Amino acid sequence: MELNRENLVTLVDEIGGGKMVVLDHWPGRSGFAGRCFFVMDLAVAGALQGGATCAVLSSRLPKILDRHRHWFDGFRTVGVNVCRYGEVLLTSESTAADRYCRRIAELFQIRCVVVRQLALEDLADAIVKDSASARFPVETVYCVAHGPIQADQLLGKVADNVYALAVSSNGNVEKALQQRLSGEGDGTRTFVLHENSLTSAAVRQRLLRTGAIQWLLLPEESAASSTLAVSSAATARPITLAEIKEDEYLIHWTRARPEAWPDQSEARYFDDLIFGTHGSKHGDVYSLCRILASQRIFGSANLTRDRSPVVCFSDVPLSQLREKTVFRKHLHRWDFLPFGIGIKKKVLEQRFGGRPVIYGDQKTWQALPTDDRPLFQIASSRDQKIDWRQEREWRVVGDVDLRRVGCADAVVFIGNEKHLEKLSSLSLFDLIVI
Numbered sequence: 001m002e003l004n005r006e007n008l009v010t011l012v013d014e015i016g017g018g019k020m021v022v023l024d025h026w027p028g029r030s031g032f033a034g035r036c037f038f039v040m041d042l043a044v045a046g047a048l049q050g051g052a053t054c055a056v057l058s059s060r061l062p063k064i065l066d067r068h069r070h071w072f073d074g075f076r077t078v079g080v081n082v083c084r085y086g087e088v089l090l091t092s093e094s095t096a097a098d099r100y101c102r103r104i105a106e107l108f109q110i111r112c113v114v115v116r117q118l119a120l121e122d123l124a125d126a127i128v129k130d131s132a133s134a135r136f137p138v139e140t141v142y143c144v145a146h147g148p149i150q151a152d153q154l155l156g157k158v159a160d161n162v163y164a165l166a167v168s169s170n171g172n173v174e175k176a177l178q179q180r181l182s183g184e185g186d187g188t189r190t191f192v193l194h195e196n197s198l199t200s201a202a203v204r205q206r207l208l209r210t211g212a213i214q215w216l217l218l219p220e221e222s223a224a225s226s227t228l229a230v231s232s233a234a235t236a237r238p239i240t241l242a243e244i245k246e247d248e249y250l251i252h253w254t255r256a257r258p259e260a261w262p263d264q265s266e267a268r269y270f271d272d273l274i275f276g277t278h279g280s281k282h283g284d285v286y287s288l289c290r291i292l293a294s295q296r297i298f299g300s301a302n303l304t305r306d307r308s309p310v311v312c313f314s315d316v317p318l319s320q321l322r323e324k325t326v327f328r329k330h331l332h333r334w335d336f337l338p339f340g341i342g343i344k345k346k347v348l349e350q351r352f353g354g355r356p357v358i359y360g361d362q363k364t365w366q367a368l369p370t371d372d373r374p375l376f377q378i379a380s381s382r383d384q385k386i387d388w389r390q391e392r393e394w395r396v397v398g399d400v401d402l403r404r405v406g407c408a409d410a411v412v413f414i415g416n417e418k419h420l421e422k423l424s425s426l427s428l429f430d431l432i433v434i
Contacts, residue, residue, distance in 0.1 A: 003120050003146060008037055016323040028053055029188065032157040036145035044113060044139050047088055052304045053113075054082055055090040055159035056097040057176060058410035059150050059168040064256045065273055066281050070195045072273050073217055074098075074165045088113055092151040092158050097165070102124070102269040117143045117155060156180035156291050163215070166198035167207070172420065174203060181210040191215040238420060239430045241319055244411060250348055250394050252297060252312035253321070253340035253411070261290065262298040262309065286418050288339050293413070293424040297341070297400040305365065308374035311400045313354065315392035318342060318413055318434055324390075338415030340434050343400070347409045352400055357393040402428075412421050 005027050008022045022039050026032040027049040042046075056078055061068050075097065082089050088114045090103035098114075106113035118126055119140070123144060130140055143154065153176040156162055167174050181190055190212045192204055208214060260269035261282075271277075282291075299309030316324060321338050348354030359374060359379040368376055374397050380387050404415065410429040414420065415431050424431060 003037075003144065005037060008039065008120075008123075008144065008343060010041055012125060012127075013047070015124055021126075022410045026158045027162050028158060030158050032144070034149065034157065036143050036149065037256055039127075039142040041139065044141060047111060048113070048141075051053070051088055053087065053088045053090050053158070053162045054078070054161040054163065055155040056095075056101060056163050056165060057167075057173050058096040059171050060096045063168060064282060065129070066262070066286075067252050067285065068166075068198065069276060070163050070193070071198055072276065073216075074163070074193045074195070075100055075104070076274050076276075078218060079108050079410050080112065082110050083108045083367075086160070089119055090115055090155055092116065092155055094151045095155065099266075099321055100274065103267060104274060106270070107274070108272040112139070114140045115143055115151075115158065115378060116140055117145065117149065117154070118145055118260075148210075150176065152176040153179060157412070160188050163189075164190065164192045164199070164207070166211070167192065167348045169200060169203050174207070177212065178210060179209055181207065181212060187418050189213055193217070203428065212335060237430050238424070239411070239432055241432055241434065243383065246317040246319060248344050248346075249342035249411065250315055250345050250354070251318060251321075251342045252311065252313050252400075253337045254285075254291065255337050257282045257287055285339055285414075285422075288341070288412070288414070289422065289426055291341065291402070292423065294430075295402040295428075297402070299397070299399050305376055306370075306373040308397055309399075310374050310395040310397050313343070313348065313394040315345075315356075315394060318432065321434060325389045338413065341402075341410055343410045344406055348394065348400075351404055352398075354394050354396045357395055359389050373425075379404070405429075 005024055012020045012022055018040060019042055021042055022037055023045070024033060024037055026038060027040075027045045029209070056075065058071070061071060066071075083368075087110075089101055089105055089110050091112060092115045101112060102114075104110065115339075116126070123381060126142065143149070149157075150172055152173050156176040156179060160175070162180060164173065164177055167177065177192075190207070192199060192207050192212045192215060194204065194214050194216050204212075204214070211296065246261060260266050294422045297311045299311050301307045301309045303312075304310055325337060345382060355375055357377045358368065358375045359377055361379060365373070365376050369430060375395055377388055377393060379389055407428050407430075411432055412423060412427045413432045413434050414423060414431050415434065
């Protein structure tokens, strides 16, 4: 089918029952056309035509999101402003801010419209599927173009107000902003957050010279910091490696987590990030703090082939952690980090059913009985560069409840002394700086 307005109207009328409209331009103030058509519900068209819209543009953030507090302070401020002035929040599925836009729309009861680019042949199926699964507050505008348009560029073209939170030099977002600023009309504004850790001074100056407005966060716009509650029963004391028998312990090291905790929903994690609560901290030390505060190591199914949640341990001695610390590029994570908890092997075996991992290949997996499958681990990577057997892994299926571990049966280990006071207030187990 040829892409033209007549064919689109015929197709949409058959699906939408007269409740949808096809436009050859954006219905808001920008009136953007750009050789594309916009398909939407009549009510959405009315809202876009009669009110102001805004969009959040941002370059991608590194995976450990809690290191970028100013980004979320800025984002939360956008949500407050949108709510205050009754704007429609625009987003697009492939943009860096999309997931957070959807969540803040739900939290603040903001009208949120997703601008979704589709090929003509995919339009009918998408409308039917979205109509069946759509839920407040997200609504959809379908953009059917003669050629692909970069998502940030499209939002920059159609939104009345744009908030730029992080802009990488010469990246897609800077190019989208420069295109927007070169054709920006009356009644539209482009704000660039003044934060050098997110947008360099050089990039910001380039944008300001072409018409962007510098945006400064006031101190009260930053979320108040909070700390983990501490256990009044904590009895930890610092000890040395020489005071324990290393071969008696299996170790569970903690690492920064770039997503929700195993027992935390994605929505709750986003809320912690947006509002700056203590739950937003997901670094390696905070992972350990969370274990000690909750007195539980939660199992995860991220790396088990049969999707059983397990807690992983290693039989590598504590004294060897420093020399073994390595970044796994394909997994985007560090292994053998010097933060975690060591529990006596006999305790893990007798009280939690801990067992050594079964290393092997596809044939090994297929031959395993169901009960043993949570213990399976491929012996080496496909390119043979990583021998996973060097981790000497053990696993416990399910969670490890630390309330079932005696104070003398575990130790907490950390990489430097600066965290000693914080962890001493949380831990019931002795602490070792390695």
